[in-house]
Amino acid sequence: MKTMKSLSIALALLLIFGITGNALSEEKQGDAIMQQSPASVEMTDGVIRKVDKSNSKITIKHGEIKNLDMPGMTMVFQVKHPDLLEKVQAGDKVKFRVEKSGSAFVVTDIQLDR
Numbered sequence: 449m450k451t452m453k454s455l456s457i458a459l460a461l462l463l464i465f466g467i468t469g470n471a472l473s474e475e476k477q478g479d480a481i482m483q484q485s486p487a488s489v490e491m492t493d494g495v496i497r498k499v500d501k502s503n504s505k506i507t508i509k510h511g512e513i514k515n516l517d518m519p520g521m522t523m524v525f526q527v528k529h530p531d532l533l534e535k536v537q538a539g540d541k542v543k544f545r546v547e548k549s550g551s552a553f554v555v556t557d558i559q560l561d562r
């Protein structure tokens with residue numbers, strides 16, 4: 449009878465851990481799905497080549513821009529806010545966000561990548 453009791457305890461424990469394990473893995477799957485869906489535009493790697501404050505333009509040698517399906521190149525972007533140009537200068541390594549607005553590519557965020 450003692451064996452039966454410990455066996456049921458073992459089964460109960462197995463059941464509890466089994467359920468907990470499942471709940472955890474489902475949560476992880478949920479996270480993975482959240483990351484895949486583009487809630488916000490991805491950051492792109494780049495190096496600042498030129499900052500043109502008077503025209504609110506910036507030249508960036510950028511890596512692949514996934515959200516725009518664009519390969520790496522050096523090009524000029526418009527910036528959404530002139531303030532974005534205050535914290536960067538030529539030669540800075542950055543991560544930036546760029547979105548298509550009509551026929552123009554507009555940088556909406558820049559962060560120094562150090």
Ligand SMILES: [Cu+2]
Nearest residue numbers: 518521522523
């Ligand atoms: Cu480009």
